[in-house]
Amino acid sequence: MSEIKPVFLPERNRFALVDCDKRIGAAHYRDYEGADGVERVFFHTTVDEEYGGQGLASVLVKFALENTIAAGAKIVPVCPYVKAYVAKHKDYDEHLAQPTPAHLEILPRA
Structure with a gap:
């Protein structure tokens, strides 16, 4: 039984979707120091093809955006x-x- 969950990997500049220990998707970003604080630039999102059509990209992106807001950064x-x-x-x-x-x-x- 798989347990797919989003995780934050700041050392890799990404949020990831993992199924047990396997990374199956990622939302890549770079932080930019703007005039009003950190602005998180999201530039690439992927979900492995075999996991497509399950709404997992939206789970990942929602997690990433909520984390970004909680950190006080702009999207x-x-x-x-x-x-x-x-x-x-x-x-x-x-x-x-x-x-x-x-x-x-x-x-x-x-």
Whole structure:
């Protein structure tokens, strides 16, 4: 029986979904020191294909966003999935910061 749960891995700059000890998804971010404090730039979200269609990406992103807010950081949605999620969940509006060129500069190059 699998037990899928989200975890925070700050040393890896990501939130992850784990099934027992196996990582099955991740929401990658970089923290940016903005004028008003930390802004967490979410740039890539994945869930392993075999776990698709179960709503796990939304579980992961909700966990990541709630953790970010609790830490007092703003959410900067760059990842298409995170952008779509916050567009559907208006309760995050007050915690958003729009992406700027400075935010994009800190992201890893593909």
